Amino acid sequence: MNLNHLAIFHAVARAGSVTAGADQLGVSQSAVSRQLAEFERRQGVALFDRRPRGVVLTGPGQVLLDYAERLFAIRAQAEQALDDLRHRRQGRLAIGASRTIGAYMLPEAFARYTRANPGVELALTVENTETIERQLLDGRIDIGFAEGVADDAALDYTVFAQDELVLIAAPDHALVGTGAIRVEQLCEQTVLMHEEGSGTRAVTEQWLGERGISLRPAMTLASTEALKQTVATGLGVALLSAQAIRMELAAGLLVRLPMDGGPFRRPLYRVLPRASAPSPALEGFLQVIDSSFAQGTRAGNLPGTS
Known part of the structure; x- marks a missing residue:
C-alpha cells in the first residue's frame, strides 16, 4: 500500500471533498483525483461515492479510514516526540506512584518541576505497587514510584528515599x-x-x-x-x-x-523499564527527584520529618 496514496485518501476523507483535501495538501484537484483513482484501482474497491457536493465514504472506505487514523496518529506522536527532543522538556510525563509516595511525598517535587518546566504536563496515577509495575511494562507510564519489594527483572529499581x-x-x-x-x-x-x-x-x-x-x-x-x-x-x-x-x-x-x-x-524506589532511554522531560524530572530527596536519604529521614 502506497503511503502517499493513503495520505491523500486520509486528507480527502477528513475534508469531505476532493477540492478541500487538495487545498489542505497544497496540490491541484486534478492531481488528487488521479491519485485517488489509482489508489482505488490498486486496492480493487471503491473508497468514495462521488457526489455533486463532495464525497462520501463507502463501506471499505470507512474501514480503511479507521486504520489510516490510527497510522497517522502514531506518525503524529512520533513527530511530537522528536519535537520534544529538539526543544527539551516539552510534552507530557506520565507518572505512577503508590499511595504514600503519590499523596504525601511527590507534590513538592511536582511543584518544583512544573515551575522550571511549565511546558510539560505531569499526569499522576496513584495505584498499588503491583499495578504500577504492570503499567510500566505495558508502557502506560514513563516512571513509577513504589514502596514494595523489588522483584521484576525487567524493571530497574533505584532507591530514592x-x-x-x-x-x-x-x-x-x-x-x-x-x-x-x-x-x-x-x-x-x-x-x-x-x-x-x-x-x-x-x-x-x-x-x-x-x-x-x-x-x-x-x-x-x-x-x-x-x-x-x-x-x-x-x-x-x-x-x-x-x-x-x-x-x-x-x-x-x-x-x-x-x-x-x-x-x-x-527503602522507597523509583522504577524505570530496564535499558530504556529517558526523554529530556524525564531526565529533568529525575534531577528534581534526586535533588529533592538526596539530603533526606543521606540523613535517614524524609523531607518534612524531624
Missing part, C-alpha cells in the same frame, strides 16, 4: 502507655492492612515473616485514608508510613506506639 513504618492506634487504645510493643503482641490484636498488591503490605509481611510472625489481617482496606479513619475509631492497629500520619499525630487523632526493635525502615 527511606521511609519508616510506624504502628498506630487510637489515643484510647488499650496498648497506649504500655511501653514498647513486642512483635509477638500483634498476633493478639486486631490488625488492619492494605490489600494484597500493596507495597506497604508486602514489606510489612516480609518484615514480620523474618521474625517468624504470620498475621491474618482482621480487615483490608484499599485506601490509606480509610485505614487511618478506621484505626481512629479504636477498632484496631495498623502499620503505616510516618509520612501519611503526620497531621493526625499533630491533631491527636492517632498515636504512635513504640515497637521493640524499632525503628522499622524501608
Whole structure:
C-alpha cells in the first residue's frame, strides 16, 4: 500500500471533498483525483461515492479510514516526540506512584518541576505497587514510584528515599502507655492492612515473616485514608508510613506506639523499564527527584520529618 496514496485518501476523507483535501495538501484537484483513482484501482474497491457536493465514504472506505487514523496518529506522536527532543522538556510525563509516595511525598517535587518546566504536563496515577509495575511494562507510564519489594527483572529499581513504618492506634487504645510493643503482641490484636498488591503490605509481611510472625489481617482496606479513619475509631492497629500520619499525630487523632526493635525502615524506589532511554522531560524530572530527596536519604529521614 502506497503511503502517499493513503495520505491523500486520509486528507480527502477528513475534508469531505476532493477540492478541500487538495487545498489542505497544497496540490491541484486534478492531481488528487488521479491519485485517488489509482489508489482505488490498486486496492480493487471503491473508497468514495462521488457526489455533486463532495464525497462520501463507502463501506471499505470507512474501514480503511479507521486504520489510516490510527497510522497517522502514531506518525503524529512520533513527530511530537522528536519535537520534544529538539526543544527539551516539552510534552507530557506520565507518572505512577503508590499511595504514600503519590499523596504525601511527590507534590513538592511536582511543584518544583512544573515551575522550571511549565511546558510539560505531569499526569499522576496513584495505584498499588503491583499495578504500577504492570503499567510500566505495558508502557502506560514513563516512571513509577513504589514502596514494595523489588522483584521484576525487567524493571530497574533505584532507591530514592527511606521511609519508616510506624504502628498506630487510637489515643484510647488499650496498648497506649504500655511501653514498647513486642512483635509477638500483634498476633493478639486486631490488625488492619492494605490489600494484597500493596507495597506497604508486602514489606510489612516480609518484615514480620523474618521474625517468624504470620498475621491474618482482621480487615483490608484499599485506601490509606480509610485505614487511618478506621484505626481512629479504636477498632484496631495498623502499620503505616510516618509520612501519611503526620497531621493526625499533630491533631491527636492517632498515636504512635513504640515497637521493640524499632525503628522499622524501608527503602522507597523509583522504577524505570530496564535499558530504556529517558526523554529530556524525564531526565529533568529525575534531577528534581534526586535533588529533592538526596539530603533526606543521606540523613535517614524524609523531607518534612524531624
